[in-house]
Amino acid sequence: MAKTKTAFFCRECGNETPRWQGQCPGCREWNTLVEEPSVPRRPRSTGASEARTASGAAPVRLRDVEGSERQRWTTGLAEFDFVLGGGTVPGSVVLVGGEPGIGKSTILLQVAARLEGAGHKTLYVSGEESAHQVKLRADRMETPAGSVTLLAETELDTILLRAAEAAPDVLLVDSIQTVYTPELEGAPGNVGQVRECAARLQRYAKQTGTAVFLVGHVTKGGGIAGPKTLEHIVDTVLYFESAGGLDNRVLRATKNRFGGVDEIGVFRMTAQGLVPVGNPSELFLGERTQGSSGSAVVATMEGTRPLLVEVQALAAKASYGAPQRVSTGLDHKRLALLLAVMEKRAGIAFGQLDVFLNVVGGIRLAETAGDVAVAVALASSVFDRPVPADAVFIGELGLGGELRPVGQVDRRLAEAARMGFKSAYLSPRARPQKPPAGIRIVETEDVRALVERIFG
8 A cells, every 4th residue: 555645834825845844944934834645746738739728718908808896795794794895795705714612603604694685695515513503503593594505515526516506696614624625635624625625615706706705713823724825815814803701703804805904893792693783982981980090092993993992001019029011902012112111201110010901892902093092091000090081092102202193083083072082182293184073182292291281
């Protein structure tokens, strides 16, 4: 019996090497090579006549390409359509990733039921659950899903054959890690299987105009399992995350060829399925306690959506040697930088204090517009004096202690005014062209003046 040849594949870029190395020679990442069966390469044809008949595609000029932008299919789940950029694009491939049990299968079954109800034929392929298990989930949902066509199968050739027979408008595969092709050796879920199955489903989508949704598992590091090329193959990558509480979910777009990147949609998990949250700012500020120190509100931007989020800080005397620096929702290096600026420019010493920072609701402050709110929350905790409950803070903090302007101030202020805030602290260079009615603009040059203005 012939011995199966093996090679080492990179989980990040898919590069193949004959032996294990600590660092991938392709993408230069460390400890990403895994051993899997090697697939013999097909010999390439060098004949010109054979090359011409190898494919039906021929080069054309862009002005000769016919067709226009296709109309999107809306699901009726407002937050889901918003993250996609307005709805599902025919012929697109969407990858939905998230931790186990977070609701990936539930939301895709809801999407299939709503698209079927809107007149778009769907085919839901379940590779992880039996038909009976899927029906039990469908019976609990508020949206009727009885007309959705279900296929419990994991072999790719059979899936494509049934899809060709049914000719659905939307194909949903749960999950891509369970699908395999017998042409490749190795178990389902390995690098080669995931890459090949995703590539063939992508070709099927482009050739037939069928919208394809793929469910992807995540690794311990939070990335989608399989090679990084899986995310390059698809048109849209959505991550399903838990938003702090047990019932809140955030759907985030990290790649979108048909819409904005970093857009988020907020859902609430109920017994009947996932329910879109139309006002995320109200959700994240709903549990806010007024009158306590160490709390400030920032108007941040998630894609094109303004969002009001509470930042909580706690500074306490260190009792166990070196002071701790713990942050949730903010990069710890950014926190260290802000602490240094506060100590140097505002005269607040943190050298003997434990510092804990939390962005409420599971939101990550990826932009620097939250610097001022973090600084005010830290000062409030040190002085043990509350921040005005109707104040919102917008701006970046420079190394000189100066307040720097950020983009889209008008939209941030409009959201703050809509939520009932009465004052906004920002840089003089960020003065809005037309401040919204009911909100007072407080211009402050640097962090020292800001602390003195608020706390005296």
